[in-house]
Amino acid sequence: RPGWQQARNxxxxxxxxxxxxxxxxxxxxxxxxxxxxxxxFRNHYELSRKNYLVKNLKRFRKQLEREAGKLEAARCxxxxxxxxxxxxxxxxxxxxxxxPGTTWIMKPVGRSQGKGIFLFRKLKDIFDWKMVxxxxxxxxxxxxxxxxxxxxxxxxxxxxxxDETQIETYVVQRYIENPxxxxxxxxxxxxxxxxxxxxxxxxxxxxxxFARFSSMRFTLNSIDDHYVHLTNVAxxxxxxxxxxxxxxxxxxxxxxxYLTARHGTGLVEVLFxxxxxxxxxxxxxxxxxxxxDKRCFELYGYDILIDRDLKPWLLEVNASPSLAASSQEDxxxxxxxLEDTLHVVDMEGRLTGKEKRVGGFxxxxxxxxxxxxxxxxxxxxxxxxxxxxxGCFNDRKKQLKELFGNLPA
Amino acid sequence: xxxxxxxxxRHPHPSLITQISLHNPEIKLESLKExxxxxxxxxxxxxxxxxxxxxELNVFPSPCHPAAPPExxxxxxxxxxxAQGSWEKRILKSLNSMCxxxxxxxxxxxPASEQKELLNKWNEMGTDEPDLSLFRPVYAPKDFLEVLMNxxxxxxxxxxxxxxxNHLGLIQVPLKVKDIPELKEDxxxxxxxxxxxGIDDSAQVPPEFFxxxxxxIGQKVLAEQDSAAAQQYVRQGCPTALRADLWALILNISNxxxxxxxxxxxxxxxxxxDLLVDSLIYKDVKLTASNDDYYFVFEDxxxxxxxxxxxxxxxxxxxAYSSATPPKSYIRGKLGIEEYAVFYxxxxxxxxxxxxxxxxxLCFLYHEPSKLxxxxxxxxxxxxxRLHSISSHPSGxxxxxxxxxxxxxxxxxxxxxxxxxxxxxxxxISFKWMVRAFSGYLATDQLLLLWDRILGYxxxxxxxxxxxxxxxxxxxxxxxxxxxxAAEAVLADLSxxxxxxxxxxxxxxxxx
Numbered sequence: 023r024p025g026w027q028q029a030r031n032x033x034x035x036x037x038x039x040x041x042x043x044x045x046x047x048x049x050x051x052x053x054x055x056x057x058x059x060x061x062x063f064r065n066h067y068e069l070s071r072k073n074y075l076v077k078n079l080k081r082f083r084k085q086l087e088r089e090a091g092k093l094e095a096a097r098c099x100x101x102x103x104x105x106x107x108x109x110x111x112x113x114x115x116x117x118x119x120x121x122p123g124t125t126w127i128m129k130p131v132g133r134s135q136g137k138g139i140f141l142f143r144k145l146k147d148i149f150d151w152k153m154v155x156x157x158x159x160x161x162x163x164x165x166x167x168x169x170x171x172x173x174x175x176x177x178x179x180x181x182x183x184x185d186e187t188q189i190e191t192y193v194v195q196r197y198i199e200n201p202x203x204x205x206x207x208x209x210x211x212x213x214x215x216x217x218x219x220x221x222x223x224x225x226x227x228x229x230x231x232f233a234r235f236s237s238m239r240f241t242l243n244s245i246d247d248h249y250v251h252l253t254n255v256a257x258x259x260x261x262x263x264x265x266x267x268x269x270x271x272x273x274x275x276x277x278x279x280y281l282t283a284r285h286g287t288g289l290v291e292v293l294f295x296x297x298x299x300x301x302x303x304x305x306x307x308x309x310x311x312x313x314x315d316k317r318c319f320e321l322y323g324y325d326i327l328i329d330r331d332l333k334p335w336l337l338e339v340n341a342s343p344s345l346a347a348s349s350q351e352d353x354x355x356x357x358x359x360l361e362d363t364l365h366v367v368d369m370e371g372r373l374t375g376k377e378k379r380v381g382g383f384x385x386x387x388x389x390x391x392x393x394x395x396x397x398x399x400x401x402x403x404x405x406x407x408x409x410x411x412x413g414c415f416n417d418r419k420k421q422l423k424e425l426f427g428n429l430p431a
Numbered sequence: 432x433x434x435x436x437x438x439x440x441r442h443p444h445p446s447l448i449t450q451i452s453l454h455n456p457e458i459k460l461e462s463l464k465e466x467x468x469x470x471x472x473x474x475x476x477x478x479x480x481x482x483x484x485x486x487e488l489n490v491f492p493s494p495c496h497p498a499a500p501p502e503x504x505x506x507x508x509x510x511x512x513x514a515q516g517s518w519e520k521r522i523l524k525s526l527n528s529m530c531x532x533x534x535x536x537x538x539x540x541x542p543a544s545e546q547k548e549l550l551n552k553w554n555e556m557g558t559d560e561p562d563l564s565l566f567r568p569v570y571a572p573k574d575f576l577e578v579l580m581n582x583x584x585x586x587x588x589x590x591x592x593x594x595x596x597n598h599l600g601l602i603q604v605p606l607k608v609k610d611i612p613e614l615k616e617d618x619x620x621x622x623x624x625x626x627x628x629g630i631d632d633s634a635q636v637p638p639e640f641f642x643x644x645x646x647x648i649g650q651k652v653l654a655e656q657d658s659a660a661a662q663q664y665v666r667q668g669c670p671t672a673l674r675a676d677l678w679a680l681i682l683n684i685s686n687x688x689x690x691x692x693x694x695x696x697x698x699x700x701x702x703x704x705d706l707l708v709d710s711l712i713y714k715d716v717k718l719t720a721s722n723d724d725y726y727f728v729f730e731d732x733x734x735x736x737x738x739x740x741x742x743x744x745x746x747x748x749x750x751a752y753s754s755a756t757p758p759k760s761y762i763r764g765k766l767g768i769e770e771y772a773v774f775y776x777x778x779x780x781x782x783x784x785x786x787x788x789x790x791x792x793l794c795f796l797y798h799e800p801s802k803l804x805x806x807x808x809x810x811x812x813x814x815x816x817r818l819h820s821i822s823s824h825p826s827g828x829x830x831x832x833x834x835x836x837x838x839x840x841x842x843x844x845x846x847x848x849x850x851x852x853x854x855x856x857x858x859x860i861s862f863k864w865m866v867r868a869f870s871g872y873l874a875t876d877q878l879l880l881l882w883d884r885i886l887g888y889x890x891x892x893x894x895x896x897x898x899x900x901x902x903x904x905x906x907x908x909x910x911x912x913x914x915x916x917a918a919e920a921v922l923a924d925l926s927x928x929x930x931x932x933x934x935x936x937x938x939x940x941x942x943x
Contacts, residue, residue, distance in 0.1 A: 279875070283674060
């Protein structure tokens with residue numbers, strides 16, 4: 023980046039792109055000056071860890087129901103029914119028994135890239151899977167108040183220490199059995215949201231994103247087959263017929279065109295508006311718990327799944343979305359994404375604060391909805407049209423030139 | 432009202448008379464003619480008949496001289512017919528020798544267990560991994576180009592010395608091709624002052640200027656179900672949401688129950704018999720579409736369409752107006768005996784390397800296999816077949832090549848001469864684009880805008896114009912290259928090109 027210098031190890035730095043473990047270790051102990059910027063919020067895990075996200079969403083939903091009624095609260099129903107284990111085990115079993123035959127998916131809260139995830143329909147399958155993949159497993163029946171037996175999931179760390187065990191928290195979630203398929207394949211969307219402040223809430227949506235396809239055809243018959251059901255590129259990369267040239271990815275523009283050709287503009291606009299709703303509501307649900315710090319910003323990778331009724335579901339939010347590239351197109355997307363993130367963070371102090379668009383980022387929430395029309399918050403023809411352009415044409419270079427004039431980038 | 436619908440193989444209307452008598456029990460003989468006319472109007476049949484007739488007019492060539500023999504409808508020039516015949520012999524020889532080498536019969540019945548397996552796997556044939564290493568495509572576009580380069584009209588004596596005023600390209604046959612003024616007239620809807628999708632729907636242009644009105648007209652055309660109006664409309668481009676229906680209207684595809692039944696019948700033919708050609712199709716799909724960043728998703732659809740296509744004998748009808756002749760094969764042991772001759776493959780079309788790319792873009796628009804199939808079949812018998820047969824038709828590949836070279840030599844002589852000098856004849860690079868109608872080379876949305884115009888103008892000439900426009904666009908870089916490989920590199924990636932501005936500038940905004 024022009025005019026920037028990489029700081030060496032012990033020097034002072036103004037801008038830090040760190041990973042979450044550094045943050046955990048150092049944030050509370052390091053003095054940070056006013057002007058520095060760091061790429062994570064102190065307790066980002068409220069959004070990015072699956073069990074916390076569920077908790078926050080459930081709480082927010084209750085609050086909305088109290089304040090605004092059932093209809094408004096129903097707008098939060100974009101998260102499939104989820105329970106935390108072992109804590110909510112009995113609640114889960116109750117729900118599980120209500121609807122026999124549905125498929126559930128078990129995900130470890132702390133891991134990413136598809137590790138440790140499996141599907142099941144019968145409770146005994148949980149045990150089977152454990153036998154295969156974990157070396158230590160014990161059922162601990164605790165004689166608690168109601169003599170409920172709790173399964174304690176223990177894992178052993180990588181190879182040697184047999185005695186070292188950690189209790190791992192899982193979430194179990196109702197599996198979406200009717201995903202939208204293209205060419206018989208399941209896919210999910212990766213969308214990027216940049217939050218520069220939580221109080222007040224200011225969020226930007228990147229126009230580009232991609233759809234990740236499973237390399238196998240979708241069928242509910244083979245729930246053991248990770249390659250069918252998990253669409254993370256990391257999992258797909260190990261599939262037997264993975265062809266690195268293939269990429270298994272479509273840009274969101276392509277997806278939007280395909281869906282428009284198939285369902286017409288009306289339904290597709292509703293779908294994308296529902297996705298906007300997911301972004302806003304999820305951020306609002308953690309707004310009050312995230313420790314606000316004007317030096318922090320965060321780029322989230324949202325994973326969305328669309329079902330056959332064109333309803334979008336939130337799968338998870340990543341606070342450290344993968345920036346590795348799987349193809350030339352992917353590389354360009356991620357480079358531009360990072361560049362524009364830095365433009366928005368604006369360490370150079372070039373923005374006025376009134377911008378609704380910077381490069382590929384559109385401002386979607388500024389302590390209130392942002393409309394597409396002239397000034398911040400003004401209406402277009404008396405109707406509110408949201409300032410979101412996911413999957414639309416991204417002429418970021420041109421826009422950046424307009425914005426910054428001909429200053430050196 | 433005079434209806435001459437003698438040849439209507441694809442559009443039977445058996446129920447018309449029954450419908451009339453059912454609805455009008457008191458038909459009076461005196462007013463019979465009027466009654467029928469009214470009935471046709473009110474029931475919508477008039478529109479359907481109009482569309483059917485219009486469709487036939489588009490496809491069949493205008494009647495020629497009554498004394499002309501039937502070959503003339505296929506191809507009036509004798510030397511072209513001869514060249515096509517020898518090319519076909521070569522292809523067939525190649526196919527037969529592959530057959531002998533691999534000891535695989537051209538066709539055989541599948542054992543029952545295999546049939547069952549295939550039926551189960553019908554929707555995911557892409558997961559099959561047959562050993563295709565021994566199969567080679569029967570031919571590739573560059574082999575075909577060699578043949579076209581050697582085409583000569585024996586009646587044409589060009590004794591003059593090769594000078595700049597002569598044609599310096601690879602194609603050396605004296606066919607008449609259009610020049611830019613004629614093209615401007617033909618493609619007048621692409622003019623600078625006419626609204627276009629692909630230009631006037633971009634983010635900077637407010638939709639009130641053109642886009643909204645254009646969409647509204649499109650919806651009206653669909654409501655009226657008028658083929659001719661649709662064909663005129665798509666010259667300015669199709670809105671994404673309306674494209675599938677508009678193309679179906681122009682091609683007169685309605686996916687009636689009998690069409691679905693026909694497709695199911697073809698499917699059962701595929702299940703019952705295995706053709707050598709199937710392996711060629713598999714190989715082609717795996718080599719081309721499966722490796723494409725965007726079309727890989729549709730792999731299964733491609734098998735479902737192409738395997739059925741090769742068994743579809745109704746395709747044989749297009750040979751009446753194509754210069755090609757379907758290859759014949761003989762039942763084992765009965766070589767030469769006409770009663771034992773069959774067309775092979777049953778549809779008479781031997782696929783070549785890249786053939787599956789004709790189908791891939793259509794998967795973006797159509798999702799029911801039978802409708803996708805019919806659209807592809809109709810596109811093939813109207814347009815695509817001309818891209819790999821030798822004929823003098825203005826939309827035939829020979830004319831397109833000549834048109835391309837002439838446009839380039841006339842309007843960018845310096846570039847043409849330079850490329851020729853460094854051994855990079857432009858046609859060597861653009862040939863593969865035109866043979867595939869640019870499928871796989873352009874971004875999908877741009878390709879669909881281009882194919883909108885192919886349908887709208889009922890001609891493939893736009894492919895040659897676009898090829899020339901691409902060269903014009905990259906002329907500056909091309910002037911600096913010094914080898915064929917470097918020229919190929921400059922033109923390797925067309926995925927960022929915007930088709931409509933290129934065409935508009937080349938035709939209407941270049942100082943000639």
